[in-house]
Amino acid sequence: MTRSRPALELKGRMLPITRARVLVADSAAIRAQLAEMVRQMPQAVKGMAVVIDSDIAADLDALLAALREVGIQPLAVSEGPLADAARAVGLPVVSRDSGKSPVAPTPAPVAAPPPVAAARRPARVIDEPVRSGQQIYAEGCDLIVLNTVSPGAEVIADGCIHVYGKLAGRALAGVKGDESARVFCRKLDAELIAIAGIYAVAEQIKAGPVNEPAQAWLVDGRLKIEAHKI
Secondary structure, eight states: OOOOOOSOOOOOOOOOOEEEEEOOOOHHHHHHHHHHHHHHOHHHHTTOEEEEEESSOOOHHHHHHHHHHTTOEEEEEESSTTHHHHHHTTOOEEOTTTOOOOOOOOSSOOOOOOOOOOOOOOOEEEOSOBOTTOEEEETTSOEEESSOBOTTOEEEESSOEEEEEEEOSEEEESTTSOTTOOEEEEEEOOSEEEETTEEEEHHHHTTSOTTSOEEEEEETTEEEEEEOOO
């Protein structure tokens, strides 16, 4: 008797997932913020995979439609007020703590190989100034700019961003969901800084170390910008 080939193969893999936390049950306000996110950082938003968190009741159908319209992919909903609505539409409900779906027990569990981190490419290095209207993207690696990033320019990386001149444009690090990514610059005057989809615009940034060496990173899901010598 010929043995048939396996129908499934289980492999462990680390996937970049962003948590989208619902703060207000106002569908119009959510749509307006998503539209602004798309305008400010389209590269980061499109294709972003999210788990929806909420401590308040909201219209889940409207929320899912708004996210999908801008290219965000809702994967699941955390336990909470939206859990029953999620189950009703066939969306997985996951633990708030782990972000992983509950796994039903099976008679003969199959051990998956340990997760293997994707190989990080060498950093992309840019010698020239990044001028207004230019967009530089470092896919699968860090981005190092040895010059200035002008107003209206955009630097994007799956990893960290280092700017050894003035950062006056937009910097989007960890755009595929790497929450450990950071942005460093020698002189901060940015229009926007984002890490893993969490961003601050110029009005918020100006409350920090403007025209000084600075770094930006995430702490408990919040964007922090402080003075930092590089």
